[in-house]
Amino acid sequence: MLFLSVVSNTRIFILEHQITLNLQELSRGRGTITKRQLIKFLDRFHFESILQFVDIPRLILAPDKTALTAEKPAKLSRKGTSITSGIGREECLEILKYLQEKGVRKIIELVVDDDQDPPHKDTIIASLNTFDLEIFDWKKLDLCSDTIFKAAPYAQKIVLYSSGNNAVLRSWSAADGLGRFTRVR
Amino acid sequence: MKLVQKTSAKVKNVLLDSEEDEDPELDTTELHRKITRYCDLHGKPGHEFLDWIDNIDRGNPKIKQSLDKPLDAYPGGTLLHGIVRGPHQKIEQVIGRFQRRYELLRWLLESYPELYAERDHEDHTVLEEAMLKFHSPKLNGVNPFVEYFVREFPAETAQQLNRTEDDGNSLKAPIFLLIPMVCGPDIEGNGCLGALLPYVTETTLRQTDENRNTVLHLAARYKYACDETPDSQELLKRQIENLVNTHPDIICALNKDKESPYLHRVNSAREYITQNGGDLLTHKSDVITDFLKDRCMHRPIEEAVDLLYGRRSGPGKSLTHLSCCFCRWFLIPEYLF
Numbered sequence: 443m444l445f446l447s448v449v450s451n452t453r454i455f456i457l458e459h460q461i462t463l464n465l466q467e468l469s470r471g472r473g474t475i476t477k478r479q480l481i482k483f484l485d486r487f488h489f490e491s492i493l494q495f496v497d498i499p500r501l502i503l504a505p506d507k508t509a510l511t512a513e514k515p516a517k518l519s520r521k522g523t524s525i526t527s528g529i530g531r532e533e534c535l536e537i538l539k540y541l542q543e544k545g546v547r548k549i550i551e552l553v554v555d556d557d558q559d560p561p562h563k564d565t566i567i568a569s570l571n572t573f574d575l576e577i578f579d580w581k582k583l584d585l586c587s588d589t590i591f592k593a594a595p596y597a598q599k600i601v602l603y604s605s606g607n608n609a610v611l612r613s614w615s616a617a618d619g620l621g622r623f624t625r626v627r
Numbered sequence: 628m629k630l631v632q633k634t635s636a637k638v639k640n641v642l643l644d645s646e647e648d649e650d651p652e653l654d655t656t657e658l659h660r661k662i663t664r665y666c667d668l669h670g671k672p673g674h675e676f677l678d679w680i681d682n683i684d685r686g687n688p689k690i691k692q693s694l695d696k697p698l699d700a701y702p703g704g705t706l707l708h709g710i711v712r713g714p715h716q717k718i719e720q721v722i723g724r725f726q727r728r729y730e731l732l733r734w735l736l737e738s739y740p741e742l743y744a745e746r747d748h749e750d751h752t753v754l755e756e757a758m759l760k761f762h763s764p765k766l767n768g769v770n771p772f773v774e775y776f777v778r779e780f781p782a783e784t785a786q787q788l789n790r791t792e793d794d795g796n797s798l799k800a801p802i803f804l805l806i807p808m809v810c811g812p813d814i815e816g817n818g819c820l821g822a823l824l825p826y827v828t829e830t831t832l833r834q835t836d837e838n839r840n841t842v843l844h845l846a847a848r849y850k851y852a853c854d855e856t857p858d859s860q861e862l863l864k865r866q867i868e869n870l871v872n873t874h875p876d877i878i879c880a881l882n883k884d885k886e887s888p889y890l891h892r893v894n895s896a897r898e899y900i901t902q903n904g905g906d907l908l909t910h911k912s913d914v915i916t917d918f919l920k921d922r923c924m925h926r927p928i929e930e931a932v933d934l935l936y937g938r939r940s941g942p943g944k945s946l947t948h949l950s951c952c953f954c955r956w957f958l959i960p961e962y963l964f
Binding site for chain 2: 493550
């Protein structure tokens with residue numbers, strides 16, 4: 443009974459406003475959802491125009507009505523042709539586009555799990571510039587500083603992931619690399 | 628040297644209307660009255676006057692001692708109080724007279740900084756005197772007396788504001804001095820707040836009025852500090868930004884209705900629009916609301932929720948807190964399928 447009451451209260455709140463969006467739980471369990479299911483899930487929330495924290499895990503968005511069972515993500519993404527056109531994923535774009543349509547215009551901390559093949563395309567990451575991002579934590583190895591700059595030119599904190607590639611490290615440390623982020627503290 | 632003494636004597640004679648060169652038992656009350664009269668007539672005191680004061684000061688320590696003694700001419704106050712008060716006249720005349728005395732004030736405060744904290748028989752410092760005695764609806768925003776003290780002596784003025792009641796000699800209501808600096812109609816060109824803020828403590832900015840509103844609450848209140856046109860909102864936002872950047876924790880101050888400055892703005896806007904027959908649905912957010920919301924969002928999540936939506940039922944826990952705890956385990960599967 444207590445449990446029901448709590449859930450009931452929670453529902454009431456969720457129809458008000460959310461200041462964070464943590465989708466980590468979606469990556470557990472079935473592991474794969476359709477776009478329709480994702481939208482249905484997000485539709486339950488009303489978001490503030492500024493979100494404190496958005497955490498997007500590695501999601502496998504399957505085409506509608508063909509929800510796939512949990513298999514190896516790389517293999518699945520090759521099958522899900524509507525989601526992964528060409529090389530690179532685009533799921534994150536779906537979520538962030540949705541947030542934009544819901545009126546979100548600033549995300550203080552964005553964390554995206556993108557450390558498995560295939561990662562998101564750089565063009566997809568660069569298209570994030572419609573949001574004002576303060577902390578940019580995109581877990582993709584050797585992300586180009588130019589892409590980061592396009593995505594979050596006013597970032598105050600950037601988390602980088604390196605494979606140790608010397609060329610990338612040099613490009614990061616170049617004058618037109620990370621030096622362009624004047625607001626980084 | 629001889630020339631200087633001659634000049635000093637000449638000026639002294641002008642001031643005192645006296646033929647005597649040396650008078651160890653100077654009537655200080657009369658002296659002060661004449662000093663201020665001199666300034667009223669001649670504007671700022673020239674070098675001659677200051678030389679004369681310096682010579683008198685060196686030659687007769689009693690003059691210096693007398694300067695911070697209560698004067699009969701200005702009952703229960705120092706010369707500083709006397710300069711600010713003067714005879715009761717129209718506010719424009721009072722301001723004019725005060726402006727002519729700027730140089731004398733500067734000299735006095737630089738020579739005798741302790742005068743700034745001295746109180747008169749009504750227990751007012753000269754700053755309180757300036758703040759309270761010349762409160763007039765004709766004065767837009769910060770009155771020129773306070774503005775003078777803040778511009779010329781920001782550190783000393785802030786020191787007056789920062790003193791708590793326990794320290795003694797505190798300014799009675801610092802918030803009433805701060806309000807016009809933040810919320811006054813002349814916020815555009817007024818740099819008083821900027822001059823004062825580096826010296827003001829967080830405790831001072833957390834001072835409240837009778838409804839426990841801080842100066843930030845009042846600045847954030849809808850239609851209180853600006854007419855809510857985009858331009859005035861932008862100006863006011865800069866003032867608010869100044870306040871919050873100086874002491875970020877003031878964003879967490881709650882008034883008697885447990886409203887944060889952000890919530891106070893949202894609620895007061897809602898109240899205003901409802902009372903004036905406006906449509907809440909078409910009311911758009913503005914730069915001030917957005918700025919305050921952004922600052923709330925930078926607090927830890929539980930605190931941010933309290934600041935944005937107010938404290939809800941339960942022992943310090945809102946529904947938001949409950950949702951944070953439970954939604955990840957129970958609701959997600961339900962919504963998905």
